[in-house]
Structure formats: structure tokens, C-alpha cells
Amino acid sequence: MPKIHELADVKSSYIGDGTRVWQYSVILEGAKIGKDCNICAHTLVEGDVVIGDNVTLKSGVYLWDGTRVEDNVFIGPNATFTNDSMPRSKVYPEEFKSINLRFGASIGANATILPGVTIGRFAMVGAGAVVTKDVPDCAVVVGNPAKIIRYLKV
Template sequence: MRAQGLLPDVFVHPQGLCESTDVGAGTRVWAFAHVLEGARVGTDCNVCDGAYVEGGAVLGDRVTVKNQVMVFAGVTVADDVFLGPGVTFTNDFTPRAHVRKGPGELDPTWVEEGATLGARVTVVCGVTIGANAFVGAGAVVTRDVSPHGFVVGNPARQIGWACRCGRRLDDSLVCSCGRAYTLDADGLHESVVVPCT
């Protein structure tokens, strides 16, 4: 079902449900996915089968939302983020069934540009996942992840750095794609820009 007033070049599968009209051109909503009224979805996003995007959630442009991803109110996802199958966000540190909370009482979460969250990642609310970070499959994120941080485990811990292309950097901070990085007190910085092949 398509919300009345949705842009004509937004694709909604006949078994998908898109109740929001705040969806960018070229976005695709596949079977059994549900985008609620009040959700904001950017251009050229891919919302795969069984995904759920709640009102109050924000997805940037070119975001991939794989099957069974749950994005709740208070979660903001920047451009070019990959959310792997089964990624789940939370938005309340102290949930109780009998306590109803409004949007201002939820704990916000941010995923910055270019980050990747692998399959079955769980993100505990109130954290920021930095730009180009890589969260390995099955990780449970309980605290902020540095830009370009490569984290795994439960709770997620940093074990290295990720290139903008997605590959894990070696100890020399040089990627096989040709990019090189330097590390200082302010974090990881790209020092040589070479297009990935």
C-alpha cells in the first residue's frame, strides 16, 4: 500500500506498506516492509523485505536497509549507510510496558555517513556510530564507535580501523585499495586519496 501523495517514482511492492509521504525519489520499499507515517526516508534508499521503519526515524540518502531491520523513533541514519540483515536499534534504556513515553523521552541514536552495520547487530540507544565505522556481524553496540572504527563482539570493542571502502586496515593503516591513513589524538585521517578499484 502506498500513502496518498507519495512521489510517483517511489517503488512500493504490492505487499509492502509505506504510510509516510516523506520518502525521497528512487527509494524502493519491498514486500512486507513497513514504513510508518512520520518516518523520513531519503532518496535512492532500498528498504528490503520485512524491514520496519517507525515514525520519528530518519534515513538519509542511499541507505541500504536489508531484510528484517528494525529502525525505531529517535534513530537517525546518515547518507550511504549499510544496515545488514536483522540489525536492530533500541530507543529506550528503561522500557516498561505500562509506561508510555513520548518522542522527547526516547534516547536518540546516530549512525554517521558511510558506516556499515553487519548482520544481526544490536545497537543499544544513546550512542553515535562514527562515519565510515564498520560494526561486525552479531556485535552489540553499547557505547560510541569512533569514525573508521572496526568493532566486533558483545559488548562491541574496537579491534582495528576500517577504510572508507569498507576493508579492514592493516597495522600500517594502508588499505589494499590505495588509501592511506594517519592516526593522532583526534582520530584517524585519510592522508592519501586514491580511488578504490
């Protein structure tokens, strides 16, 4: 059974066993969150978001429609995700671009991930990086725009 703080606003019925949702988190109807996740305080998960098992979502993270997060992903504090490459007030695209975080990926604090990007298996995005294109499996990227500095052995 999930543990949901009394000050969280959880509308989804798809929260896995052992998942903890902390205060001031908002999870919209339709969102799917796996088991044994940690959804920290001051987070938002929109309705068309899928989060796997054993995921950590640190404070200040907002996951917008179309985001897909596989198992064992770490998302650091205040990491920013986007789903509209040409945002305008009250003007919506026909379809939001998804962001995909593959198994075991880690996103550093304050990183920005642009629409349509896939972060590969076990890849690491450094704190403050701006990711404008796909990151291969096991790559470590830093900077603005993010560039590969090495590969991890997994």
C-alpha cells in the same frame, strides 16, 4: 519516483526518488526516507525516523523513533536497534534515546545497538556485535560488548 511494492504498508509521503520499498515493509506516517534507498522486505520504520540517501536497510530491521541514519549507510539483516534503556510493558520514558548512524557506516547482521549510541563516519560494526557506547569514525568493532579491533583508512 519511489518504487513501492503493492504488499508494503507505506503511510509516509517523504520517500525519495529511486527508493525501493519491498513487500511486507511498514513505514509509518512522518518517517523521512531519502533517495535511491533500498528498504528490503520485512522491515519497520517508525514515524520519527530520518534516513538519508543511498541507504540499504536489509530484511528484519526495525528502526524505532529517534533513529537518524545519514547517507550511504548499510544496515545488515536482523540488526537490532533499541531506544529505551529501561523498557517495561506499558511504561514509557519521557523521551526516547536516539541512535545516530553517521555517513558511510556499516552495521553487520544481527548486531545490537543500544540506546543513545552514535556510530561514526565509515565505522563498521561486526556481525553479532553488541554496541554499548559510541563508535569513533573509521573504527571496526566486534564482540560483546563491542570493542575496537582496528581503524579503516578512508
